[in-house]
Amino acid sequence: MSDSKIESILHEERRFEPSAAFTANANVSGMEQYRQLCQQAEEDWQGFWGDCARREMDWDKPFSTVYDGSDAPHHKWFNDGELNISANCLDRHLSTRGDKTAIIFEDDAGTTELWSYRQLHEAVCRFANGLLAAGLQRGDRVIIYMPMRPQAVVAMQACARIGAVHSVVFGGFSAKSLEDRIQDAGAKMVITADESVRGGKAIALKATVDAALSACSHQVQTVVVYQRSGAPVAMQEGRDVYWHDFSDHQSTDCPPVALNAEAPLFILYTSGSTGKPKGILHTCGGYLLGSILSMRWVFDYQENDVYWCTADVGWITGHTYVCYGPLAVGATQVIFEGIPTYPHAGRFWEIIAKHKVTTFYTAPTAIRSLIKAGADLPKQHDLSSLRILGTVGEPINPEAWMWYHEVVGGRRCPIVDTWWQTETGSNVIAPLPGAITTKPGSCTLPLPGLFAAVVDEQGNDVGNGEGGYLVIKKPWPSQLRTIWGDDQRYCDTYYPANIAGGRFYVAGDSARCDEDGYFWIMGRIDDVLNVSGHRLGTMEIESALVANPKIAEAAVVGRPDELTGEAVVAFVVLKGERPTAENATALMTELRDWVGKEIGAIAKPKEIRFGDNLPKTRSGKIMRRLLRIIAAGEEITQDVSTLENPAILEQLKEKIG
Numbered sequence: 001m002s003d004s005k006i007e008s009i010l011h012e013e014r015r016f017e018p019s020a021a022f023t024a025n026a027n028v029s030g031m032e033q034y035r036q037l038c039q040q041a042e043e044d045w046q047g048f049w050g051d052c053a054r055r056e057m058d059w060d061k062p063f064s065t066v067y068d069g070s071d072a073p074h075h076k077w078f079n080d081g082e083l084n085i086s087a088n089c090l091d092r093h094l095s096t097r098g099d100k101t102a103i104i105f106e107d108d109a110g111t112t113e114l115w116s117y118r119q120l121h122e123a124v125c126r127f128a129n130g131l132l133a134a135g136l137q138r139g140d141r142v143i144i145y146m147p148m149r150p151q152a153v154v155a156m157q158a159c160a161r162i163g164a165v166h167s168v169v170f171g172g173f174s175a176k177s178l179e180d181r182i183q184d185a186g187a188k189m190v191i192t193a194d195e196s197v198r199g200g201k202a203i204a205l206k207a208t209v210d211a212a213l214s215a216c217s218h219q220v221q222t223v224v225v226y227q228r229s230g231a232p233v234a235m236q237e238g239r240d241v242y243w244h245d246f247s248d249h250q251s252t253d254c255p256p257v258a259l260n261a262e263a264p265l266f267i268l269y270t271s272g273s274t275g276k277p278k279g280i281l282h283t284c285g286g287y288l289l290g291s292i293l294s295m296r297w298v299f300d301y302q303e304n305d306v307y308w309c310t311a312d313v314g315w316i317t318g319h320t321y322v323c324y325g326p327l328a329v330g331a332t333q334v335i336f337e338g339i340p341t342y343p344h345a346g347r348f349w350e351i352i353a354k355h356k357v358t359t360f361y362t363a364p365t366a367i368r369s370l371i372k373a374g375a376d377l378p379k380q381h382d383l384s385s386l387r388i389l390g391t392v393g394e395p396i397n398p399e400a401w402m403w404y405h406e407v408v409g410g411r412r413c414p415i416v417d418t419w420w421q422t423e424t425g426s427n428v429i430a431p432l433p434g435a436i437t438t439k440p441g442s443c444t445l446p447l448p449g450l451f452a453a454v455v456d457e458q459g460n461d462v463g464n465g466e467g468g469y470l471v472i473k474k475p476w477p478s479q480l481r482t483i484w485g486d487d488q489r490y491c492d493t494y495y496p497a498n499i500a501g502g503r504f505y506v507a508g509d510s511a512r513c514d515e516d517g518y519f520w521i522m523g524r525i526d527d528v529l530n531v532s533g534h535r536l537g538t539m540e541i542e543s544a545l546v547a548n549p550k551i552a553e554a555a556v557v558g559r560p561d562e563l564t565g566e567a568v569v570a571f572v573v574l575k576g577e578r579p580t581a582e583n584a585t586a587l588m589t590e591l592r593d594w595v596g597k598e599i600g601a602i603a604k605p606k607e608i609r610f611g612d613n614l615p616k617t618r619s620g621k622i623m624r625r626l627l628r629i630i631a632a633g634e635e636i637t638q639d640v641s642t643l644e645n646p647a648i649l650e651q652l653k654e655k656i657g
């Protein structure tokens, strides 16, 4: 927790109240109504969630219990109820919104394709029948490694329709990362494409899948290949099949199976503080409820909205706010295959104007890079359709917030800064735009029914302005259920005995509340990095570095970066001598490329420093806290006597090459 962060936050005095016009039409209209919802949830917690679940979702079999905590922290919601997620996202709209546009797809080159709810439903049914014909059964795991196209949503929805469990792996991940996830999930099938095309560049997907599978001891039975670019790819007889051969001849009738509310819906891998990624498991009923309610509360979803969340389906934001939430409420949404800067730096603004987007949800890192690419560019486009702007992934600095508000939103649009995690499933702390006054840099107040707080180790609320552990005191429907294959790690990570005696969900972030009860997120408690909104475990990058034959030891920390939020700085101990100024540059390039290959470009260190050792405690633990100070170029003022080798700090301060 850095002091400077607390400083800059304390000086933020700006306030932005919702306009009377916005409040008048909002789903939650004014503070009074927000307080009422919170109070209902407080007074009758189960009644509140039960009413929401009955009102918002179609159940094949109604539930009789709302919450079952008999095996806590293994929470069960709506446990004896049955439903199908795909039916809730598609079938239930057919009679009223069959011809409504579900997806406005814009590809990398700028060609637009419209998918109505009926067309999307048909595509999902055909593909789901393909899955059944391939022998996929309830509970089987499917890896999805796809470009950002409607077909990715089709594949996910089709899995949900038959009760298969999808695990989407971001299309930028390396063969090694993909292999780990295929192995850990024990996947029967991989759904991929020949290539993805972003910013005019093709990225091989099928070849990467082949590399992952050849290294993988686990046997994958089927690989489905969507032809995105038509580039030739190797097809393995008996295993690989093209999407069109798999799906096009199938019937458009595929009855959704009624699944238990607690049946698994998906696994999504996220980096932890150790090298092994965590497979976050979400289940059907509670997860969908969280996505729907936040669409209504935070995005104030209205029937004529055109919604655009820019997240890739490889991240949780792309699950909840592309694949499930918008479809469950019957929204029209934009899906964009490309990147914000291609073919020009105004691409996002052009898309908003072209499709008359009303609700725009993106990451602070994208906002910062768009400011850099051209702070005045939004003015060249008609952005008057916008009515709500959202951010997610990391704290947004007040300057970027103000730019977003003034230049993109024309001072007219509330900004919803949404704090949540892969683990929470949907928004937890975020302004309800027709009710809550915003302050730049704060994600404001918890959603109704979400008992977020900042506590000390004993679990007592800390005073206003004091940093502490961000926790959620009561279970909520859309939270993760476990870590796939490692339930003990689930308990230890999220209900650790050393914080509040394991009574509360511990998010792993530090935060503070101001005098109005507004939350200000201060960062991660552990060492996980956040680069461009992507969570990267230090250990994952360190393990990759140490896998290089030249490296003996490595420690990775984050350093603040204007563009990406945090940049990766690696401290490396070579097996041989420390490099000289002459050969350091070439070695850094080699090691960066190595990390890119092992994990993906996002994890490449921006800076590499070489030392004869790393600062360690006497029990041998690396003190990353000190490395962070060095990486930031600041002076170490704290006591270093607990170090085994304090002299090493001087050496690590030197930059070579």
Ligand code: 7RM
Residues within 6 Å of the ligand: 270, 316, 317, 391, 392, 393, 394, 395, 396, 417, 418, 419, 420, 421, 422, 423, 443, 507, 508, 509, 521, 523, 524, 530, 533, 534, 535
């Ligand atoms: C949705 C997502 C989760 C971590 C979380 C925080 C950070 C996310 C905000 C934020 C400040 C925000 N899932 N984080 N949103 N920090 N303000 N609005 O990002 O699992 O990938 O990351 O991201 O540290 O714990 S995630």
